[in-house]
Amino acid sequence: MSDDTLSSRLDQIRTRITQASAAAGRLPESVKLVAVSKFHPAAAIEQALEAGQRLFGENRVQEAKEKFPTLRERWPDLRLHIIGGLQTNKAQEACRLADVIESVDRPALVDALSRAADKLERLPNLFVQINTGDEPQKSGVAREEAGAFIALCKARFGEALQGVMCIPPEDEDPAPHFAFLAGLAHDHKLMECSMGMSADFETAIAHGATLVRVGTAIFGHRP
Template sequence: MSNDTLSSRLDQIRARIGHECVRVGRPAEAVRLVAVSKFHPASAVEEALTAGQRIFGENRVQEAREKFPALREHWPDLKLHIIGSLQTNKALEACRLADVIESVDRPGLVDALSRAADRLGQLPDLFVQVNTGDEPQKSGVPRHEASQFITLCKTRFGDSLKGVMCIPPEEEDPAPHFAFLAQLAHEHELIECSMGMSADFETAIAHGATLVRVGTAIFGTRPKP
């Protein structure tokens, strides 16, 4: 994909974000774009960086490790979000690599991240992932346990817990899921709400998203991993 094409796609997404913010009466800077680069090569990330994008999302720690340390040498202001399910044995490496981990979803991972923070003396910003559709195949804390789990994470991580994240069921209207997540963030005084992807990010913005995660609409169809 040429730089012009990727750059123009980024411009289109940014324009749509700005337009939706105006429509619902929110300042454009209230919503930030996470470009989801999973399965795409480092060269595609570099094209996006050249086009002005700075926040990226990766699902797998191993893939992030292969791409981002070298990119950081040239683009020190880039931000890496781990957005996929995180294994406890990858917690330490995730804390080394990432600026944000969006997929905190179970007590065992809370413990692993606490140990990693003790060892490294640092901790990324953390989001609780909520399984708003209670789908058995998806990661995320169950809906009915979310509030209690957020309270646990606030106790363990303090100000490092910044927000919440969700991926609504594909076949359902995402709006009620986004509304639930935004209300949860409000109740717990969390400032970040990561919701909305290529097909529904405008709906997410209307319901209070502060971060939208867009991959296909920027990078095109994902290559086979």
């Protein structure tokens, strides 16, 4: 993929974010674009950085560790979100690498992140992942447990708990899931709502997303 192609794809997504924000009566700067770079090489991320993108999402801690420390040396204002399910044994590395961890979803992970933060004296901002479709194969807190788990995370992490995240079921209208997540963020006075991907981010913006996670529409299909 040439620089021009990736740069133009980024521009197209930014334009669509601006248009969707305007349609929802929102300012475009109220929505941040997380470029999801999982499975794509550092060279593709460099092209995005050269095109002005600074916020990236990775699923796997090990993959992020291989790509981002070197990139940060050249672009110190780069920001990295861990957006995939996080194993407790990767909590310390995630705390070391990430600016935001979007996938906090169980008490064991809360404990592991707390220990890691104490050891490193560094705690990224945190989002609680909600399994809005209560799908057994997916990470995330069940709907009915969401309020109590958010309260637990607030008690442990204070202001570091910044938001909520979801991935709606593929075969359902995402709008009710986005509305539920936005309502949860509002009820718990959380500032960030990470929802919407390549296929549905305009719908997410209409329902109050503050971050949209777009991979394929920027980087192309995964290698």
